[in-house]
Amino acid sequence: MAQFEVSSRQGFGVAERLLRLDWFLVVLVCTVGAVGIGMLISASGGATEPWASRQMVWFGAGLLLMLGVSLIDIGFWLRAAYTIYVLAFALLVGVELLGAAGKGAQRWIDLGVIQLQPSELMKIALILALARYFHGVPLEGIGRIRTYLLPLLMIVAPAALILRQPDLGTALLLALGGAIMLFLAGLKAWKIGVAVVLALGSGPVVWQFLHEYQRARILTFFNPEADPLGAGYHILQSKIALGSGGLFGKGYLQGTQSHLNFLPEKQTDFIFTMMAEELGFFGVAGVLLLYLGIATYGVVISARSNNHFGRLLGMGITVTFFFHVFFNVAMVIGLIPIVGLPLPLISYGGSAMLSLMLGLGLLLCVGVHRDVVITRRPGSAG
Amino acid sequence: MRGETGRANIFTRRAIIVGGAQALLTAGLAGRLYQLQVVDSERYQVLADENRINMQLLPPARGRIFDRFGQVLAENRLNYRLVVVPEAAMNLDKALDEIAALVPIEDHDRERVLREARRKQRFVPITVRENLTWDEVSQIEVNAPDLPGVMIDVGSRRLYAFGRDTVHIVGYVGAVNESDLERTDDPLLTLPDFRIGKNGAEKVLESSLRGEAGSRQVEVNAYGRVIRELSRRTGRPGDDHMLTIDLGLQQYVAARFGEESGSAVVLDVHSGEILALASMPNYDPNLFTSGISQRQWRELIGHPRFPLSNKSIAGQYSPGSTFKMIVALAALESGEVSPYQRFYCDGSIKLGKRRFRCWRRYGHGHVAMVQGLMESCDVYFYEVAKRVGIDRIAAMSERFGFGRKLDIELPGEKPGLVPTREWKLARIGEPWQGGETLVVGIGQGYLLTTPLQLAVMVARIANGGIAVEPRLLAEVIRDGQPVPREGETFDPMGLSPAHLDIVRKGMNFVVNEPKGTAYRARIEEPALAMAGKTGSVQVRRISEREHRAGVIKNEDRPWKERDHALFVAYAPLERPRYCVAVVVEHGGSGGTVAAPIARDILREVQRRDPSGRARNLEALIRPHETA
Structure with a gap:
């Protein structure tokens, strides 16, 4: 296999890379992670068991993974992009087959220590693959429709599989992240408009794909009060918890809605609600600012990169991360239907934590290798 | 490198647009949060309290009835009930066996307890037996450490010491029925084991014998379990009545x-x-x-x-x-x-x-x-x-x-x-x-x-x-x-x-x-x-x-x-x-x-x-x- 030519203006030892690491971003990530651990202690009524202690382990492992990934040469990621994508896709098909055999929803593969969710891996793999693809597309190519056919397939195929799992949230995230990457790669805005219209037109088709409970969630979203003890219960209780928190919150460990179990899944999908109840508007606005800080930093890192792969990779990670946060928050405050996405770095869960850290590691990697120039094609000079 | 610069320019422009969009969306979230948590906060605070606060009625002690020389014709006796909480007892069958070794339990009582346990929430106490004697109460209390989830609950029971001789004067109390509920809106009547006067003086003097209900506010969780008591208002016990009867x-x-x-x-x-x-x-x-x-x-x-x-x-x-x-x-x-x-x-x-x-x-x-x-x-x-x-x-x-x-x-x-x-x-x-x-x-x-x-x-x-x-x-x-x-x-x-x-x-x-x-x-x-x-x-x-x-x-x-x-x-x-x-x-x-x-x-x-x-x-x- 021919090699991309990677050039850099300076020598590139591990010390040098550590020096170029964006430590401020690392601090932001650690701050959000610490907030998360604090909230998990509250979720278990002031105890580190059962959630906070394990989350600390995941977070520590994730931190190491993030730093490790960031120090690996960006050329490696460029070369491995398609391989990772194919691997992730194969795993996705694998769980689909397993799920069909087990006659139930199957989202993960048990690796003993951790349950690997191929859909989590796919979020990263798709970004890598699209970044690599558009890295190779010349300026002249970005105006042509057919340039986008393969990327569209790369997005739709895994999204459809994940939708079938069923995991509406991740499928949505994948599709949106992919679409924004197409936009960043240069797809004309009006073409995107046409695609959006087409996507909306396909709504009834997607509706057929949705499970009964997903349809109920969407219908509930439009009228939560209609069924306060059934499907609307979660969102209504979530809004009560949020609203009753007020400006300054009920105080750490003092949330009545969450501690009396009116709030569902307070340690995972609805942890933001508990935070809002206990810390109030000021508390959650602060957390939102931290997230926006990470997302904005991601934009800056990506824009400063001197290679197109890095730019697209960084932006893809950033956008996916941002929408991950956005969907979760919008969902618990009743702006969009409940799609089942955890809050990045805060919600309890090892699999999501590791895949997020992997993504942030790649973002940091883009930052570390911002001055590296990479040829558009293997073996060519520009 | 013209192509490279062109792609970079398009990217940078669009990345700034995406970054701006992110900021806008975050502002949108903050706006919505502001509306919920600041503008509409009071409404949701009321709803949160309604969720967690339950009113419970405390039945008043019913007034006693005496003859003209202070002999008590109708009084309230403590009714010791043996109750078991399935959740705390862990193994209900075993718990019932252990109870049966101390106080006799009829087979049909045992079946009823097991049936109720299947129907109710695990933390709801189930009555095993009523009207325990003092000996039986002591037996249970002494062995309490070995009987997790088994408790003595104290209720009230009306006793007519001279039953037959005064029945046509004093009357008796009985369970509340539909027509009783139609006549009054006293919430006490909705209590499951509440008794009202059905005959005799018990019936005619009902309103002053009954007294007024107290209440307590308790915090409950989403499953209805009582977490703690928030406040208590004591009621007024019913009036005692002295009759002209000797x-x-x-x-x-x-x-x-x-x-x-x-x-x-x-x-x-x-x-x-x-x-x-x-x-x-x-x-x-x-x-x-x-x-x-x-x-x-x-x-x-x-x-x-x-x-x-x-x-x-x-x-x-x-x-x-x-x-x-x-x-x-x-x-x-x-x-x-x-x-x-x-x-x-x-x-x-x-x-x-x-x-x-x-x-x-x-x-x-x-x-x-x-x-x-x-x-x-x-x-x-x-x-x-x-x-x-x-x-x-x-x-x-x-x-x-x-x-x-x-x-x-x-x-x-x-x-x-x-x-x-x-x-x-x-x-x-x-x-x-x-x-x-x-x-x-x-x-x-x-x-x-x-x-x-x-x-x-x-x-x-x-x-x-x-x-x-x-x-x-x-x-x-x-x-x-x-x-x-x-x-x-x-x-x-x-x-x-x-x-x-x-x-x-x-x-x-x-x-x-x-x-x-x-x-x-x-x-x-x-x-x-x-x-x-x-x-x-x-x-x-x-x-x-x-x-x-x-x-x-x-x-x-x-x-x-x-x-x-x-x-x-x-x-x-x-x-x-x-x-x-x-x-x-x-x-x-x-x-x-x-x-x-x-x-x-x-x-x-x-x-x-x-x-x-x-x-x-x-x-x-x-x-x-x-x-």
């Missing part, structure tokens, strides 16, 4: 009746206080509080002598000859008959084609008023009634309290019936017949009275014509202090003392003259001596043919066809204090069956002298047992 006398009366059916009412002739009010046979009210079985209930309602009926106020009997005092008073007041005017009794008189017989086949000869009463001559009173007329007899009856409810503090009182011309025309559609006046003259016919009304009649004759009204409630004690009440004063009825003297003399002779119909039932001690009037009431018409053939004696007839025996009396002769009305259903002759009972009751009430002794209020002024 328990000792009441028990004596019930015992004196023995196997006979009927009723006896003892009054204080001046105050109208009901000292005893018995209806026989009686029944045990405690059956109703602990839940009466289907078999026991069928037995009670199917009983040929109607134990459930309170015959003192709901039994309507012809007064028979006990009514002759009213006829005499009406006659004297009208002036149509003088006290010394004599009528000749040859055993019957004829009115039109109909013959009206005296109870004495061959007659009493010449009879004046005192003798008429003493010997209860029917022909004398036929003649008197014919002259006085039904209108004046009815008017005098009504002045003595017949034909209407006396409104004592008991449910189910019947008004009786005083027939008049208007009544007959309206009710039967026929005009009044002269012969009917004669029949009323000896207290029969349409006339109906209750034993209580008869007792009131005697009281008013004995007290010199004061319109005394009977009452059952002596004192109401709220928070350990008597509630002041207006003293009742009774108006004179406007009867001539001379007329009353004549009637009382007649009643005296009934008992104390050898020719009197109740001479054998007299009280021989002069200081306790009584005056009275007998009455025997046919329960079926005796035909002319039977008369000719000779009337079959009461004892030889089936029980249901025997006459009712009545006797009304007061004592002592001078300055009367107590009176009694006795009705023995199908007892036979008033003089031989009812009079001895009345005599013994009057002797006992004078011996006890309940009106002369101070009430024992101190016994009531002590704190409630808390339920």
Whole structure:
């Protein structure tokens, strides 16, 4: 296999890379992670068991993974992009087959220590693959429709599989992240408009794909009060918890809605609600600012990169991360239907934590290798 | 590198757009949060409190009921319940085995507990047994450390210590039913084991016996489990009530009746206080509080002598000859008959084609008023009634309290019936017949009275014509202090003392003259001596043919066809204090069956002298047992 030519203006030892690491971003990530651990202690009524202690382990492992990934040469990621994508896709098909055999929803593969969710891996793999693809597309190519056919397939195929799992949230995230990457790669805005219209037109088709409970969630979203003890219960209780928190919150460990179990899944999908109840508007606005800080930093890192792969990779990670946060928050405050996405770095869960850290590691990697120039094609000079 | 720069430029422009979009979306989230948490916050705080705060009612202790000397007739006893919380017990089967080793558990109780455990939330306590003895409670408490999830729960249970003897006065409490709920919106009634008065004083005095509910606010979680108590408002316990009844006398009366059916009412002739009010046979009210079985209930309602009926106020009997005092008073007041005017009794008189017989086949000869009463001559009173007329007899009856409810503090009182011309025309559609006046003259016919009304009649004759009204409630004690009440004063009825003297003399002779119909039932001690009037009431018409053939004696007839025996009396002769009305259903002759009972009751009430002794209020002024 021919090699991309990677050039850099300076020598590139591990010390040098550590020096170029964006430590401020690392601090932001650690701050959000610490907030998360604090909230998990509250979720278990002031105890580190059962959630906070394990989350600390995941977070520590994730931190190491993030730093490790960031120090690996960006050329490696460029070369491995398609391989990772194919691997992730194969795993996705694998769980689909397993799920069909087990006659139930199957989202993960048990690796003993951790349950690997191929859909989590796919979020990263798709970004890598699209970044690599558009890295190779010349300026002249970005105006042509057919340039986008393969990327569209790369997005739709895994999204459809994940939708079938069923995991509406991740499928949505994948599709949106992919679409924004197409936009960043240069797809004309009006073409995107046409695609959006087409996507909306396909709504009834997607509706057929949705499970009964997903349809109920969407219908509930439009009228939560209609069924306060059934499907609307979660969102209504979530809004009560949020609203009753007020400006300054009920105080750490003092949330009545969450501690009396009116709030569902307070340690995972609805942890933001508990935070809002206990810390109030000021508390959650602060957390939102931290997230926006990470997302904005991601934009800056990506824009400063001197290679197109890095730019697209960084932006893809950033956008996916941002929408991950956005969907979760919008969902618990009743702006969009409940799609089942955890809050990045805060919600309890090892699999999501590791895949997020992997993504942030790649973002940091883009930052570390911002001055590296990479040829558009293997073996060519520009 | 032109291409590279071009792509980078497009990217940078679009990355800034995406970055800006992210900031905007975040601002949108913050805006929405601001709306929820700041603008609409109050609404959601209310909803959050509604979620977590539950109101629980605390039932008040029901007021107790005492007799006039502080003997407790109805009280609240602690009901120790053995409950088990499945969640804490872990293995319910094993827990039940361990309990069974200490206190016996019936198989059906065991099955019920297991069934309930499957249906209910795991933290809801399930009652295993009720009414544990103190020994059983100690057994459980001592072994409590080895019995996780097993607890003793304390409830309240109504106890009638003198059950049968006071049942027709005190009544009983029972479970709330649909119609009770329709009548009131007191939330207490919705409590699952709440009991309300179903009969007797328990029913009539319900509103003040009940008290007011307290409440507590508790915080509950989403599954309804109580987390902690937030606040508590104590209610007001029900008022204690002291009745005019003298328990000792009441028990004596019930015992004196023995196997006979009927009723006896003892009054204080001046105050109208009901000292005893018995209806026989009686029944045990405690059956109703602990839940009466289907078999026991069928037995009670199917009983040929109607134990459930309170015959003192709901039994309507012809007064028979006990009514002759009213006829005499009406006659004297009208002036149509003088006290010394004599009528000749040859055993019957004829009115039109109909013959009206005296109870004495061959007659009493010449009879004046005192003798008429003493010997209860029917022909004398036929003649008197014919002259006085039904209108004046009815008017005098009504002045003595017949034909209407006396409104004592008991449910189910019947008004009786005083027939008049208007009544007959309206009710039967026929005009009044002269012969009917004669029949009323000896207290029969349409006339109906209750034993209580008869007792009131005697009281008013004995007290010199004061319109005394009977009452059952002596004192109401709220928070350990008597509630002041207006003293009742009774108006004179406007009867001539001379007329009353004549009637009382007649009643005296009934008992104390050898020719009197109740001479054998007299009280021989002069200081306790009584005056009275007998009455025997046919329960079926005796035909002319039977008369000719000779009337079959009461004892030889089936029980249901025997006459009712009545006797009304007061004592002592001078300055009367107590009176009694006795009705023995199908007892036979008033003089031989009812009079001895009345005599013994009057002797006992004078011996006890309940009106002369101070009430024992101190016994009531002590704190409630808390339920």
